[in-house]
Amino acid sequence: MTQLPLRAQLASALGRSAATLSKMTGRGDGSVIGGRVGLLLEPDLLRKLARDRKLALVSATNGKTTTTRLITSALLELGDVATNALGANMPAGHVSALSQNKSAPYGVLEVDEKYLPEVLDTTGAGVVCLMNLSRDQMDRAAEIWLLAQKWRRALSGKPTHVIANCDDPLVTWGASTAAKVTWVSGGQRWKEDSWCCPECGGPLDRKDADWACKECTFHRPEPQWAIDDEVAVDPRGQRWQLDIQLPGLANRSNAVMALAVAEAFGVPVERALPRLRQVTSVAGRYTTVERDGRHARLLLAKNPAGWLEAFDVADPQLPIILSVNANGPDGRDTSWLWDVDYRILRGRPVFVTGERRLDLALRLEVADVPFMLCGSFTEALAMQPPGRVDVIANYTAFQQIRTEFGRAV
Template identity: 30%
Template structure:
């Protein structure tokens, strides 16, 4: 069955035989120039060539992404939201590839329009045509209107809307408006798949001309009862009253209603129930009456898997097939990565904003019983140049439980202050990645596990250092 769907997709490639029309010459030139740039960028060892080729191709033909997307035999899925984009895109890609489809996706977290373009270029042939069945694109929230207009996806997933990098994006409200305008412009044939548990996402979905497909968690046993400090969308959009939460799952995502009954969580069309968490190692849950077991940890990943499952169902994949396929998935690059060094287990987890950090901390401390930590904080553009958000993360969770905490990254000194005021004794701050690793390794016994929770570029820096020491492969090879 799997082979047949692949064969069917390939059989749809008859358009190959059409004569080259004049308007596609520009596209072909753009594709070739972009591809050449990517090859040069990789050959010079300056990186994975994940966005620059897109830049070059778009300069030659601004409509190149739109044209490439229309080469896809099946269509596209676009994934946005503050947290979980990369993991969810990876899951959807994994599901589609297992069903025999050729998938193009922007895997390396290059989620602006240039990154999506570069990914499409990468799979285009010398005639400028994209040879793939599905496109799976993770798209930065602010780039969504443009991406959706160009890609015309069959399904658009909105995972959540948390506060993230205010210096770069403006405030939550303007992001929400951008997503709303993108989703409102979708054609009727396209499905919006939205998180019902996120009040700000729900507000967007309730205003759409075509009702979305709602997903949500339904298991009070894994809920918290109070909103964490990082919660930020908690007033009723109609009357302004503070929302009442019956359950809080992640950040401000949960089961909520307005005390004046003006607004409430939409009833999910697809839910995850009977959730069993096992540290960073795995979880199991029932989704659409199908039992899922997956080697990813943390409640936040339950949302990602549920969203991917909802997308798969919308695209016609069978629940039984998806359950089977998900058993063997691997974590997306750096989102959660395990490696060994001198008998120590290192668990590298991307933690880039208050909602995400609170969840990785909760998973590391409560579920995985972690005692040794490296907290990496950088303030480059991709991390957010404003580090004030660390004060909204509940590092107090580490109190009396962590034995070793190494503040690391270009803002290691800010992290050291944060830990001091959280009542968590810490090692001296180490801004230099090699020294930070040395400090962690020295304090960690053989056979023990250390958790490395890092912002985006702090993770890249540590990973580069690990590569230098021969511990992991460079990311464009994974």
């Protein structure tokens, strides 16, 4: 790789020092502060750190962190990979990730949906992976149609190779201006944000995975990759048993997206898939933690689509703890709780905690789901008999629980 200019070297080094100090003092994992320090000293540091690297950017409303981890695992077949493994998905986090592994020839960066155009323009990434768009952090996030429109503009005229989920009409529309697109049938269980055509505003005719506008020519492209329950189907029609350790249909979809990205980098399925199978947890997601004989599996759900996938993974035979906050990273508007169908929880012991537990309690009351209100996660866990329990929490509630158990990953 080309040597960084002196100013960029100094900015990168000081950023790494700030990150290390943050971790040593227990202030955080350093994945943001290091990048902020570096950018303060050299505003163009991200561009300079990205130069000469082969980069993949991963963006979506749900599944970014997991898919980034899976792609990173696959690309380790080729050499060192720089990545923002802990989910710091804005430019400061990208700077920190690339600075921490400044000699890695490859990089896989999770990117916030809103920041994708800026990061693509700055880094010149050769591959972009786009998976889904749905409502999220409704008090401060842009309308998702506007995000898809920004993606279209950002990809137009660039030589970027896009790997995109063609089952999501908004993602398809956002990706369709790219010079090269590999379409993946990754599924879309949450359809409530995509009943209208993003091209003309007309109604979409949706039949299983297929969809088409009733008033214009916009329709689902023919996929090159597909998921068929436990099997990935590649562009040559060959079927691959996934056998990944991460649970649920959403993660099998994430794995197929990762295989398509890996192939775009020249890593064939037979070399990438064994590495995907080694991934058991992603930044605490799906980790099981233990306290006093109680084994709690941690599931993250940040929005209606995420809760739908979490319910798919949760064991209906187990008690379940639900924890909801409404801090800045969560979005302060909890009205999205009314879009989640909690009736699936009927018949199992439900325990509710978190800073906005009363909001969730009201929602469960209306859904006729019996529950026990708890003052803290510790109290909720202590109420469980020895054995297994599932935990679903939104972002900051999830991080608080991880902190209680030493940030299990």
